[in-house]
Amino acid sequence: MADFFDEVRDDLKRERLENLFRKYGPYFAALLLFIVLGTAVISWYNNYAYNSAAETGVEFEQALQAQQENKGDATILLDEVISDGTDGYKELAALKKAAMLEEKKDFVSAIDVYDKIAADSGANLVFRDLATLRSAVILVEYGKNPELENKYSSLDVRISSISATDRPWRYSATELSAILALKEGNIEKALEIFNGLAEDDLTPPMMKERVSNLAKIISNENKS
Numbered sequence: 001m002a003d004f005f006d007e008v009r010d011d012l013k014r015e016r017l018e019n020l021f022r023k024y025g026p027y028f029a030a031l032l033l034f035i036v037l038g039t040a041v042i043s044w045y046n047n048y049a050y051n052s053a054a055e056t057g058v059e060f061e062q063a064l065q066a067q068q069e070n071k072g073d074a075t076i077l078l079d080e081v082i083s084d085g086t087d088g089y090k091e092l093a094a095l096k097k098a099a100m101l102e103e104k105k106d107f108v109s110a111i112d113v114y115d116k117i118a119a120d121s122g123a124n125l126v127f128r129d130l131a132t133l134r135s136a137v138i139l140v141e142y143g144k145n146p147e148l149e150n151k152y153s154s155l156d157v158r159i160s161s162i163s164a165t166d167r168p169w170r171y172s173a174t175e176l177s178a179i180l181a182l183k184e185g186n187i188e189k190a191l192e193i194f195n196g197l198a199e200d201d202l203t204p205p206m207m208k209e210r211v212s213n214l215a216k217i218i219s220n221e222n223k224s
Helices: 002-015 017-034 039-055 058-068 074-084 089-103 107-118 125-142 146-152 155-161 170-183 187-199 205-223
Strands: none
Touching: 074 089, 089 107, 089 125, 107 125, 107 146, 125 146, 125 155, 125 170, 155 170, 170 187, 170 205, 187 205
């Protein structure tokens, strides 16, 4: 991580702040899933999925195994769980299906699946807000693509709807809003959000370190 920030600092000196997101946009996009959501989230998701499947979700386990082995019936098996599975399994299967669509770059279909999860009032709020967050991640990176333009207008609402203090993914959503501001060139807003997260005692430690470093880099460049 230190090497990355050193590289960003050097790059800022050469190309100025407006080039930050142009060059490091793909890096931030990767953060959106693996760091913004947190490696712990991915670990939680995998452990929950596999442990639960080992207990009672035979079909779900089969779907995951088929996906790992690149078998063509993975989507069919997931659809069966989504259609006939019990609560919890249905949402996990839908999240997995949407993630597979993302991997195939079918972002419109992926967002449609995420939106269906988010709109299910009977689903656990953790799953619903995670679906909203994942759809927002797609739109931050790819929302200006023609096929997603009609969904991009909802991006601010998606993020704000899961940013309240009582929401399970509020810190991830808040960091995402800072990345969006940075991408749109609103440096002042991005700094305000980054600094707010850095000063919040409840911000996850890895996120706190990350946003603190980013805020320092951007602030130093603004002073030069």
